[in-house]
Amino acid sequence: DTGVSQDPRHKITKRGQNVTFRCDPISEHNRLYWYRQTLGQGPEFLTYFQNEAQLEKSRLLSDRFSAERPKGSFSTLEIQRTEQGDSAMYLCASSLAQGSYEQYFGPGTRLTVT
Amino acid sequence: GIQVEQSPPDLILQEGANSTLRCNFSDSVNNLQWFHQNPWGQLINLFYIPSGTKQNGRLSATTVATERYSLLYISSSQTTDSGVYFCAVEPTGRRALTFGSGTRLQVQP
Numbered sequence: 229d230t231g232v233s234q235d236p237r238h239k240i241t242k243r244g245q246n247v248t249f250r251c252d253p254i255s256e257h258n259r260l261y262w263y264r265q266t267l268g269q270g271p272e273f274l275t276y277f278q279n280e281a282q283l284e285k286s287r288l289l290s291d292r293f294s295a296e297r298p299k300g301s302f303s304t305l306e307i308q309r310t311e312q313g314d315s316a317m318y319l320c321a322s323s324l325a326q327g328s329y330e331q332y333f334g335p336g337t338r339l340t341v342t
Numbered sequence: 343g344i345q346v347e348q349s350p351p352d353l354i355l356q357e358g359a360n361s362t363l364r365c366n367f368s369d370s371v372n373n374l375q376w377f378h379q380n381p382w383g384q385l386i387n388l389f390y391i392p393s394g395t396k397q398n399g400r401l402s403a404t405t406v407a408t409e410r411y412s413l414l415y416i417s418s419s420q421t422t423d424s425g426v427y428f429c430a431v432e433p434t435g436r437r438a439l440t441f442g443s444g445t446r447l448q449v450q451p
Binding site: 259265269270271273276283284286319321328329330331335336338 | 372373375377382383384385387390428430432436437438439440441442443444
């Protein structure tokens with residue numbers, strides 16, 4: 229049983245560029261979550277999917293952010309026209325939709341916007 | 343939204359000492375998890391404990407949901423226990439975790 233994986237692990241981009249991150253959840257998990265963590269803070273919720281449906285979005289998810297989970301398996305998070313304030317660790321988690329709702333996190337993608 | 347407060351914010355221990363970390367939350371929850379974040383940023387699951395008491399080796403946790411708090415006990419601390427400990431709760435009716443600001447633990451040899 230492999231854990232949650234994320235790619236890339238690190239991304240450095242220039243302000244104004246678009247970036248896309250990928251998350252592969254634990255195979256039998258049908259819920260997938262995205263969080264963002266800035267230095268010295270706890271992670272903050274961005275959005276979550278149950279299967280392919282995006283069921284909740286945080287107000288932190290501005291119009292420049294979009295997330296997809298087209299086949300209910302992996303998910304992508306795209307940030308358009310990146311800003312320096314987008315620099316953070318982007319974390320993906322997955323869980324079951326029934327029984328235990330325990331969330332398991334991936335290693336994260338660290339984004340630096342220069 | 344729900345408020346999650348962790349205390350203490352920072353803790354320095356000598357190896358072998360015991361400690362108690364506290365998490366208070368302001369509303370009813372479906373889920374409560376404790377995590378250890380290692381220096382590389384990976385969140386490691388310690389406990390899934392919406393209520394009751396669990397133990398895993400030198401670590402144990404207790405959640406009293408009716409009084410809206412949880413405690414994480416670390417006994418015989420080791421230098422590898424260093425890092426940030428987060429409490430995270432899933433408020434009733436939601437599926438997103440709300441994290442506290444963490445307790446930064448440093449265990450000195």
